[in-house]
Structure formats: structure tokens, C-alpha cells
Amino acid sequence: MDGDLGDFLRSRRARIQPEEVGLPSYGRRRVPGLRREEVAQLAGVSVDYYIRLEQGRGPGDPSRTKSGGVSDAVLDAIARVLRLDETEHAYLHAVARPRRQSERPAAPRVRQGVQLLLDSMDRTPAVVLDRRMTVMAWNALADAVFGYSGTAAKARSIPRHVLLDPVAHDLYPEWQAVAAQCVAHLRMLAGHHQEDRQLTSLVGELSLKSEDFRRLWADHQVRECAYGVKRIRHPVAGLLTFPYETLTVPGDGDQTLLVYTQERGSETEERLALLGSWATTGA
Known part of the structure; x- marks a missing residue:
């Protein structure tokens, strides 16, 4: 850095x-x-x-x-x-003015109360991210959309998924915009947590493995992804359009609650309900 x-x-x-x-x-x-x-x-x-x-x-x-x-x-x-x-x-x-202190790793666990909150959102995909943009916890509907169950933490890293996984190009119709947004947000996080060796290592890994990352990182764009709209092309449910909001988890500023919403009466709401039913029944 x-x-x-x-x-x-x-x-x-x-x-x-x-x-x-x-x-x-x-x-x-x-x-x-x-x-x-x-x-x-x-x-x-x-x-x-x-x-x-x-x-x-x-x-x-x-x-x-x-x-x-x-x-x-x-x-x-x-x-x-x-x-x-x-x-x-x-x-x-x-x-x-980078912080000169020993590294304090992101909290290794999500509080039970936060997980219960996630589980109560039975109509809305929701996840908890750490400060390295890795998915730490999720609810059933988020699992149905993104397939987090049974995956290691490294595979749940959003930057690695977006920049290194070829599947991401099919999952996100506007992949270029998603990648640029992801890198700009990662730069913001890296700037605020320069003492985080794992975060620095992530930036180094992406720099070595992804030409797209190197190009976007060199632009020095800085962006906070607090809210917006993301489109996802699901292999079963089809095209899903999600407005999303992010909230800092109370008591732990290193954890962020990311909630994907949908408009009432929209095609996304209907397709998401079918996807949730499909996932619940194990069809």
C-alpha cells in the first residue's frame, strides 16, 4: 500500500x-x-x-x-x-495519517442476535460482511440466490468472486460497473485499515491474478457502496433487480449488514418467492 x-x-x-x-x-x-x-x-x-x-x-x-x-x-x-x-x-x-497500531482482526463471529435478525428476513436476501468484504453470515434466501452454504470463507470473498471467478461475468449483467464499484470500495476500506495485513494481502493477490483489477486499482477511484441497485442473472430464477442498503452492525463497526430489497408487485418479488419455495422444498 x-x-x-x-x-x-x-x-x-x-x-x-x-x-x-x-x-x-x-x-x-x-x-x-x-x-x-x-x-x-x-x-x-x-x-x-x-x-x-x-x-x-x-x-x-x-x-x-x-x-x-x-x-x-x-x-x-x-x-x-x-x-x-x-x-x-x-x-x-x-x-x-495511517494508524500505527497492532492489527485488530475483524470479529471472527456474528452475534447470535444478528443471525436471528437475518433469519427473520424471510422475504429478503441479507448477509453480514466483514471489513474485507467477505460474507460472514447469511439468511436462507441469500443462500438460495448466491449459494454460500458449504463454501469456505475465501470463496465468499466478494472481491475474489467478482474479479477472479468467471461465473461472476454471467451472474452480473453489468459486470464492468460491478467490478469498478467493488474495487473503488475496496480501495476505501484499504485506506482506512492500512494496518490490516489480510486486507493488504487481498489487494496483492488480486493485483497478481487480475488484469482488470490492476487497471481499476490504478484509477484510484474511492467509493462507499452504502446503497444502490444491483442486477443479478440467477441460473434458476432469471433476472433479479435488487435495490440494496447497508447498515453498520451496532457494537461492531467492522461488520456491515447488506440487505437486498425488492419492490412490491415486481417480477423480482415473484421470482424470489418461487426461488425461496424451491430452496425450502429442496426441489
Whole structure:
């Protein structure tokens, strides 16, 4: 994960044209976007300070905190200049000031009460994810849709499934969009948990095994998949359209409840009911 801060800053200043922030372009530029000197000027910091920050070196500047890290004020100013959205802004803070602590692994178990909650959702597929996007628990309908029973944890890793499993291309009609979203969300998680060796190992594995991952990771997109719509082409039920919502599990910020809903009276609701009946009877 070394170099993430510099690569992220370079990718973000490359997407902003000087005219957008009131600066003259002075003709054709060798590289697109803002120069480092221009970012420093607009953020109100010294050029040397910004260069050190982008190069990942300790910035010798009074604007840093007592602990030696970059101050909130400087990061906020840079985020403003680079026009970062809320998720990118939080990511900048995370990669600029990584936590220096022993790794605390994600909780190995899902509480019984959370599993009971999952099981009570008999009309809605729902799962619990850890901070590495691995499915830890699920209800019967989610199992009918995705087939988690009898699979090892590694096989339930959403990034591995999307980027490495050929079946994913058939399962997701909009695979390209799903893959881009998955990688952007993984980058966000990796930035916030740089001390997590298993998460770092996952990124390394995907980098070695997937050309698509390498291409998407190099884009430095950062996105939180809090809600949206996902389409799934199930081999038995056919095309299913799921609006989804994610909620942090109370008492454990490393676990996320992911719920796939469906509109009343929709084809997805009807097909899902048939799929649930089929799975229950073992047909």
C-alpha cells in the first residue's frame, strides 16, 4: 500500500483543469491537470511541504500536528482545492495519517442476535460482511440466490468472486460497473485499515491474478457502496433487480449488514418467492 497517498493526490490533481480554479493554463501542458506548485498555492502551503506530502516523506512544516502527522487544516485545504467528495475527503485523511497500531482482526463471529435478525428476513436476501468484504453470515434466501452454504470463507470473498471467478461475468449483467464499484470500495476500506495485513494481502493477490483489477486499482477511484441497485442473472430464477442498503452492525463497526430489497408487485418479488419455495422444498 506504499505510495497510495502520492498516487491518489496525483490522480486527483490530474482531473482538474487550471481554468476551473481560476488559473491561466499557459498553453499546452506536459501532463494534464494542476501542477504541484499550483495545488500548494491554492491550499496555502509551501511548495516544498506539498511535494514532501505527495512523495510520502515527512513534511517539515509547522502545519503538521504535535504527533508529526499532517494537520486537519492542511488536509481540508488540499481536499477543497482538489474538489474531493465526502468519501474521497475521508480517504485522504486515512492515507495521510495511517494508524500505527497492532492489527485488530475483524470479529471472527456474528452475534447470535444478528443471525436471528437475518433469519427473520424471510422475504429478503441479507448477509453480514466483514471489513474485507467477505460474507460472514447469511439468511436462507441469500443462500438460495448466491449459494454460500458449504463454501469456505475465501470463496465468499466478494472481491475474489467478482474479479477472479468467471461465473461472476454471467451472474452480473453489468459486470464492468460491478467490478469498478467493488474495487473503488475496496480501495476505501484499504485506506482506512492500512494496518490490516489480510486486507493488504487481498489487494496483492488480486493485483497478481487480475488484469482488470490492476487497471481499476490504478484509477484510484474511492467509493462507499452504502446503497444502490444491483442486477443479478440467477441460473434458476432469471433476472433479479435488487435495490440494496447497508447498515453498520451496532457494537461492531467492522461488520456491515447488506440487505437486498425488492419492490412490491415486481417480477423480482415473484421470482424470489418461487426461488425461496424451491430452496425450502429442496426441489
